[in-house]
Amino acid sequence: MTSPGSTEGFPLLSILIFAPVAVAAVAALVRSERWLRWWALVGTTAIALFSLQLWTGFSTGTADFQFVENAAWIPGLKINYSVGIDGISLLLVLLTTLISPLCVLCSWSYIKTRVKEFLLCLLIMETAMLGVFCALDSILFFVFWEAMLIPMALLIGVWGGPRKIYASLKFFIYTMAGSIFLLVALIALRLHTGTFHIPDLMGQHYDPVFQCWIFAAFFISFAIKVPMFPFHTWLPAAHVEAPTAGSVILASVLLKMGTYGFLRFCLPIVPYGTHVFAPYVLWLSVIGILYGGFAALAQSDLKKLVAYSSVGHMGFATLGIFALNTAGLEGATLVMINHGVTTGALFISVGIIYERLHTRELSAAAGLGKSMPIFIFFLGVFCLSSLAFPGTNSFIGEFLVLSGAFAVSLILVACAVPGVVASAAYNFRMLQRIAFGGTQNPDHHDLKDLNFREIATLVPLLVFVFWIGLHPQPFINVMHASVQHLVAQVGSGAISVPAPLP
Amino acid sequence: MIFVAQFLPELVLLLGALVLFVIALGESQQKLARTVALIVAIATFGAAAASLHQQADLFSGAYRVDQFSQLLKLVLSFGFVCVVLLSGDLPDIRGEVKSEYYLFLALSVTGLVMLVSCVEIISIVVALELSSFPLYLLVPMRRERAGQRSQMEAAIKYIMFGVAANGIMFFGLSYLYGITGTTHLVELAARLAPAVHSPLAITGLGLAFCGLYYKLAIFPFHFWTPDVYQGASNETASLVASLPKVGAVAVLIRFVSLATPENAAVATMLTCLAVGSMFFGNLTALVQKDFKRMLGFSGIAHAGYAVMGFVALDQAGYTAALYYITGYLLMILACFVVISRVSRDGANVAIEELAGLHRRSPLLAATLLVGVFALAGVPPFVGFMGKFSLLSAAYARGHLALVIIAVVNSAIAVYYYLQVVRQAVFGETNASAVATPISLAWPTRILCVILIFGIVALGVVPGTVIDTISHSLAFVTTGPATALLGR
Numbered sequence: 005m006t007s008p009g010s011t012e013g014f015p016l017l018s019i020l021i022f023a024p025v026a027v028a029a030v031a032a033l034v035r036s037e038r039w040l041r042w043w044a045l046v047g048t049t050a051i052a053l054f055s056l057q058l059w060t061g062f063s064t065g066t067a068d069f070q071f072v073e074n075a076a077w078i079p080g081l082k083i084n085y086s087v088g089i090d091g092i093s094l095l096l097v098l099l100t101t102l103i104s105p106l107c108v109l110c111s112w113s114y115i116k117t118r119v120k121e122f123l124l125c126l127l128i129m130e131t132a133m134l135g136v137f138c139a140l141d142s143i144l145f146f147v148f149w150e151a152m153l154i155p156m157a158l159l160i161g162v163w164g165g166p167r168k169i170y171a172s173l174k175f176f177i178y179t180m181a182g183s184i185f186l187l188v189a190l191i192a193l194r195l196h197t198g199t200f201h202i203p204d205l206m207g208q209h210y211d212p213v214f215q216c217w218i219f220a221a222f223f224i225s226f227a228i229k230v231p232m233f234p235f236h237t238w239l240p241a242a243h244v245e246a247p248t249a250g251s252v253i254l255a256s257v258l259l260k261m262g263t264y265g266f267l268r269f270c271l272p273i274v275p276y277g278t279h280v281f282a283p284y285v286l287w288l289s290v291i292g293i294l295y296g297g298f299a300a301l302a303q304s305d306l307k308k309l310v311a312y313s314s315v316g317h318m319g320f321a322t323l324g325i326f327a328l329n330t331a332g333l334e335g336a337t338l339v340m341i342n343h344g345v346t347t348g349a350l351f352i353s354v355g356i357i358y359e360r361l362h363t364r365e366l367s368a369a370a371g372l373g374k375s376m377p378i379f380i381f382f383l384g385v386f387c388l389s390s391l392a393f394p395g396t397n398s399f400i401g402e403f404l405v406l407s408g409a410f411a412v413s414l415i416l417v418a419c420a421v422p423g424v425v426a427s428a429a430y431n432f433r434m435l436q437r438i439a440f441g442g443t444q445n446p447d448h449h450d451l452k453d454l455n456f457r458e459i460a461t462l463v464p465l466l467v468f469v470f471w472i473g474l475h476p477q478p479f480i481n482v483m484h485a486s487v488q489h490l491v492a493q494v495g496s497g498a499i500s501v502p503a504p505l506p
Numbered sequence: 507m508i509f510v511a512q513f514l515p516e517l518v519l520l521l522g523a524l525v526l527f528v529i530a531l532g533e534s535q536q537k538l539a540r541t542v543a544l545i546v547a548i549a550t551f552g553a554a555a556a557s558l559h560q561q562a563d564l565f566s567g568a569y570r571v572d573q574f575s576q577l578l579k580l581v582l583s584f585g586f587v588c589v590v591l592l593s594g595d596l597p598d599i600r601g602e603v604k605s606e607y608y609l610f611l612a613l614s615v616t617g618l619v620m621l622v623s624c625v626e627i628i629s630i631v632v633a634l635e636l637s638s639f640p641l642y643l644l645v646p647m648r649r650e651r652a653g654q655r656s657q658m659e660a661a662i663k664y665i666m667f668g669v670a671a672n673g674i675m676f677f678g679l680s681y682l683y684g685i686t687g688t689t690h691l692v693e694l695a696a697r698l699a700p701a702v703h704s705p706l707a708i709t710g711l712g713l714a715f716c717g718l719y720y721k722l723a724i725f726p727f728h729f730w731t732p733d734v735y736q737g738a739s740n741e742t743a744s745l746v747a748s749l750p751k752v753g754a755v756a757v758l759i760r761f762v763s764l765a766t767p768e769n770a771a772v773a774t775m776l777t778c779l780a781v782g783s784m785f786f787g788n789l790t791a792l793v794q795k796d797f798k799r800m801l802g803f804s805g806i807a808h809a810g811y812a813v814m815g816f817v818a819l820d821q822a823g824y825t826a827a828l829y830y831i832t833g834y835l836l837m838i839l840a841c842f843v844v845i846s847r848v849s850r851d852g853a854n855v856a857i858e859e860l861a862g863l864h865r866r867s868p869l870l871a872a873t874l875l876v877g878v879f880a881l882a883g884v885p886p887f888v889g890f891m892g893k894f895s896l897l898s899a900a901y902a903r904g905h906l907a908l909v910i911i912a913v914v915n916s917a918i919a920v921y922y923y924l925q926v927v928r929q930a931v932f933g934e935t936n937a938s939a940v941a942t943p944i945s946l947a948w949p950t951r952i953l954c955v956i957l958i959f960g961i962v963a964l965g966v967v968p969g970t971v972i973d974t975i976s977h978s979l980a981f982v983t984t985g986p987a988t989a990l991l992g993r
């Protein structure tokens with residue numbers, strides 16, 4: 005299943021994964037805050053540019069893992085250091101490297117205390133996130149998966165809002181409790197197959213009951229991370245209290261780790277279990293879409309609004325994944341990327357408002373449009389993108405997901421539609437209030453519009469909104485072979501199932 | 507003098523103890539005693555490193571120097587160095603006995619260092635007692651002051667439970683002797699093998715383990731733990747919490763390997779103890795206010811995790827247990843460094859007193875963070891890898907229920923560890939008096955860095971360590987006991 009791809013002996017992925025730690029190590033020695041910020045920005049930007057090599061060197065014709073590196077890590081426990089990427093993880097790796105410099109930028113003036121520790125946390129997070137998306141050894145995956153808990157909990161707990169400690173502990177306990185079941189499942193698979201190598205775990209035709217148990221263990225940990233309804237309660241708390249950069253990382257990358265886990269572990273390793281549970285997961289996704297949409301509609305706190313919209317968007321991602329067909333999976337992957345771009349941008353926008361008004365109340369932000377026209381332009385585009393307006397990125401993703409889900413069940417799609425409507429409602433409500441909210445906040449007129457740094461933060465995301473929205477083909481091409489392969493893998497589990505669709 | 511080369515760590519320790527004894531005879535010379543103790547500790551570490559690859563049977567075969575024992579001596583002497591560095595100038599030990607403190611410290615470590623080499627029941631007993639009695643004396647050496655007399659209660663508890671547990675252990679050993687007619691472990695294993703499933707042998711083994719359960723603080727032999735941790739001075743508690751557990755695991759490996767590889771009764775017994783320890787330790791730790799007491803209960807839980815390795819009854823399990831307890835040594839010492847430096851005048855530290863530690867001393871906060879997260883089992887620290895290898899070993903032998911219980915327990919434990927982190931990193935001090943910066947002497951800084959480095963390194967690149975431990979445990983599978991069972 006795996007053949008060494010276009011590696012040529014150059015450890016591209018390892019350099020990429022550990023470059024942020026190297027940047028962090030240097031940053032630890034820098035004393036001036038100004039230089040620290042610049043160094044972190046230069047470092048993360050260089051990493052982002054470096055990661056483009058993956059894009060250019062990636063061959064789209066194959067579903068094999070590429071840029072593969074293998075080395076013995078802990079021979080006593082048969083754990084290897086092995087990394088590699090396929091079309092799906094490539095996109096997520098690039099998303100991560102794109103988001104990281106933006107996180108540095110958007111916290112430029114937002115973070116005033118303990119700047120060095122903040123940037124160190126960000127950089128260590130980047131390593132952990134890249135590691136998760138690149139790991140081909142399940143224990144390596146797990147180590148990276150858990151390693152991001154500490155910096156993320158610190159990001160929320162140290163630099164967060166008023167209830168930061170509660171949010172941070174809740175985040176930590178929730179995710180940790182979920183992931184230990186993942187560990188047990190990985191050990192169980194290892195004892196069954198004798199390997200921790202993820203590609204070798206696939207296509208093993210495990211015993212059906214065993215598959216169901218493994219799926220259940222996987223599902224708990226990934227569903228908490230996504231988060232799927234009813235495991236989502238840590239998310240609004242964490243998002244609301246986290247600093248802007250924390251929210252952006254959380255929304256853009258961390259949540260993707262859950263859906264990525266589904267794609268990398270559940271579908272190919274336990275296809276039978278996936279087929280057994282898929283109907284229920286589909287309905288949970290629909291509930292998530294509806295719940296996220298309507299909960300967002302009721303929020304008066306901007307960050308909470310965006311946080312609940314995340315629950316809805318991620319519901320689309322899981323809906324697409326568990327549709328288990330090409331359109332659904334490609335759509336889900338695109339939704340993951342889109343959500344990273346759009347929601348990240350919305351959180352940055354909320355952060356920009358917060359820096360000026362020191363509140364995130366929608367009512368206080370009403371009427372900003374008068375004094376901040378450039379900002380409103382950006383916010384408008386991102387809101388349209390968030391509600392999946394045609395021509396923006398989310399439209400493509402959600403369209404593909406819904407067409408994939410349509411192939412599974414008409415009722416399912418019909419039930420998800422009110423969620424789409426709700427997302428239009430809450431986005432327009434937010435946009436309308438902020439842009440044209442009237443004169444109820446007369447003290448807005450001396451607010452400064454976006455400065456160059458803030459524009460520079462938002463422009464890359466804007467580019468992707470339209471690029472994916474108008475010309476998604478390159479992105480779909482990259483993942484197409486991997487998705488086809490995945491569909492074939494998961495299809496192998498369907499033979500004995502009498503299609504138990506509700 | 508080949509004998510000297512093989513016996514070097516013990517000789518250095520004994521000589522050091524003698525010197526300390528002479529120093530303790532005169533007026534209290536704490537500085538001198540401390541310097542000597544540090545030199546002895548470092549020399550022991552060097553000697554243990556130098557004699558790492560020695561092989562010998564000494565004293566008519568009662569004392570075996572092999573890779574296993576030498577590796578543990580290295581670990582123990584490393585812990586000894588750490589404990590001496592950690593002790594500082596013993597703020598809470600009565601002034602007139604400060605130099606004696608180092609004497610008993612050295613003697614206790616001597617006992618442990620000898621314990622790991624003993625392969626004969628009588629010498630095991632002697633070494634065990636040699637390591638225990640100095641500890642019984644160290645606990646009540648804490649200063650008395652208003653509202654602080656708990657050290658006496660702790661000491662009495664420690665002695666009573668210790669003596670009782672040892673009594674039970676001797677009783678069990680007498681059974682084993684009765685069955686086999688020998689006190690030599692290798693021979694004993696061979697003679698016990700045909701009868702190892704008999705109720706008498708299982709009773710004997712089960713009772714013999716008790717003395718070690720007591721050292722490890724396994725439920726239901728744990729009752730002394732929280733009180734001793736709380737009652738003893740911070741430095742003494744750091745010793746009680748760390749080194750004896752390593753020694754106990756070493757001897758437990760020797761004893762449990764008598765029942766290797768298949769013994770459902772022993773496995774069930776160990777499973778029950780592990781489950782009891784994990785639940786009792788973790789659930790009780792949830793409500794603790796005193797940091798040391800919390801660590802005491804968490805120590806019970808960690809002992810439960812370590813016993814999981816023994817449940818497997820095979821080399822992988824013992825390797826995991828030994829690796830885990832080595833990691834635990836580092837993690838718990840990291841926590842105790844912080845306790846003894848944060849503590850004002852040697853008093854106990856409530857978890858709340860850690861508030862704002864990141865402002866008072868970033869290095870201590872970092873040490874605490876690493877130590878506590880490692881205890882919680884978060885990668886990339888050694889606590890995770892240790893727990894992972896324990897879970898793998900137990901699961902490999904089909905103990906799925908135990909694995910799930912352990913996993914649930916690690917989830918419970920996260921909560922109280924996070925409470926510590928919450929205070930130390932997120933918390934803000936409101937009283938300005940508490941917010942004074944803590945200045946650290948160079949030895950403490952070095953110790954902190956070594957511990958952080960060790961916890962990370964053992965977690966990230968444990969390959970060599972695990973291999974070495976695994977090789978050193980070759981006697982478990984190649985021993986006559988297993989040979990007779992046709993494995």
